[in-house]
Every structure is written in structure tokens, then in C-alpha cells.
Ligand SMILES: [Fe+2]
């Protein structure tokens with residue numbers, strides 16, 4: 001017999017992770033089975049992604065500690081490791097509701113230690129924080145907000161809200177890091193130069209779907225591919241770039257990069273303009 005951990009979530013999960021989630025959602029049971037199966041696949045895919053996010057934050061905590069970062073940020077990042085585990089269980093719970101039976105706890109996708117070309121260990125941590133928190137988590141929160149709007153079912157809304165609440169805090173780790181005086185002028189300049197590559201990576205990741213992907217039914221926590229692309233670029237233009245401007249990172253290269261791709265983004269502000 002396979003060990004329980006390979007087949008299901010630990011027994012303690014319901015009490016600490018999903019006890020606030022409704023057991024019944026009539027918008028799910030009203031769906032035809034092919035749509036339910038497709039949504040179950042999408043939610044278990046998201047569960048796998050959440051597990052990967054936990055592994056990413058575990059690397060990030062080590063980098064923050066090595067760098068001597070603000071203890072509050074280290075604590076928030078440490079908490080994010082367990083938040084993402086809880087998100088995995090929330091998504092697995094949703095997947096099970098759509099599947100009509102318990103879905104297995106997912107395997108963690110491969111996550112390697114952060115590496116950004118020849119960046120020093122210290123600057124690697126900066127790039128990792130910006131990449132994971134200021135970009136990925138900020139965009140992730142915008143995506144969840146976009147998924148929440150058309151969702152009417154009690155379970156899916158409760159699940160999305162639980163994820164969203166934490167992802168907003170995970171994004172704040174990045175903004176807090178960039179607002180810390182330990183993030184100095186030289187690093188600001190280096191980060192400004194690195195932004196186009198970071199944006200390219202994040203946009204590609206959000207635009208890529210597994211082979212054979214079909215969009216699931218709307219209103220159940222998943223967004224159509226075309227709308228996802230719009231939401232990602234909107235989040236970059238309206239949240240990420242202004243956030244970087246606010247903490248004094250020059251976004252001119254990033255804006256020009258996006259303009260070349262046809263993204264509608266304002267010209268960089270003239271130096272000294274207010
Ligand atoms: Fe998450």
C-alpha cells in the first residue's frame with residue numbers, strides 16, 4: 001500500500017487550512033462532468049504551482065538571511081513558505097470539489113536555487129525578491145482579483161479570497177525590500193538595467209500554457225488565456241512600474257522594452273519632473 005502522504009494531504013490539514021471553506025457549492029454540482037474534470041485539472045495545476053512557490057520562498061528566506069535583511073521581511077518571507085503550502089491545500093480542496101472525489105496532493109515542481117547570470121550573491125537576492133514578489137506576486141494578486149470578479153460560487157469565492165489575501169502580503173515583501181535603505185543606489189541602477197529581462201521572463205511564464213491546454217469554463221477561478229495576457233500587462237503598467245518608480249528605480253528601460261512589444265505604457269518621466 002502506498003504511504004498516505006503520497007495519496008492525500010496530511011490528516012491535520014482540514015483543521016488548519018480549509019475549515020473555513022464551504023463544503024457545498026451548487027455552482028459546481030450544476031456543471032456538466034467534462035467541465036468539472038477540466039476545472040479539477042486546472043485547480044490541481046494551480047496547487048502544484050503553489051507548492052513550487054513555497055520552494056521559491058524557502059530559497060528566498062536563505063538569501064534574505066545571508067544579506068542581513070530587515071528581520072520583519074525575513075519573517076514575512078518565512079511565513080510565505082507556509083502560506084504557499086496552505087494555498088496548495090486550498091487548491092487541492094477546490095480540485096477535489098470539482099473532481100467529485102479527493103485529489104492527490106501534488107508533487108512539487110523542480111525549483112532550483114536562484115541564478116541570474118553573473119550577479120553577485122547579494123544582488124542575486126535582490127533580483128530574486130523583485131522577480132518573485134514585486135513582479136510575480138503582484139501580478140498573481142491582480143490575476144486572482146480578475147478571477148474573483150465573475151465567480152459566484154461560495155466555495156470558489158472563499159478559496160480565491162484566501163489566496164488573494166496572502167498574495168498581496170507576499171508582494172509587499174518585495175516593496176518593503178526595495179524601500180529599505182540597505183537597497184542602495186548602485187543596486188537601484190543595476191536593477192533598472194535588469195528589468196527588461198525580468199519582465200520578459202515573467203510575461204513569458206504567464207503567457208505559456210501546457211501542451212493541449214484548453215481554457216476552462218469562466219467563473220470558476222480560472223481566467224481565459226486572452227484576458228490573462230491583458231491582466232498581466234495591466235498589472236505591470238499600473239502596479240509594478242509605478243511601484244518601482246515610487247522606490248526610486250529608473251523604469252525607462254523597462255518602459256521602452258514594453259513599448260517595443262506593443263504594450264501601452266507611458267513614456268518614462270523626464271528626470272527631475274514631478
Ligand atoms: Fe500562493
Ligand SMILES: [Fe+2]
Nearest residue numbers: 053137167170
Ligand atoms: Fe504567494
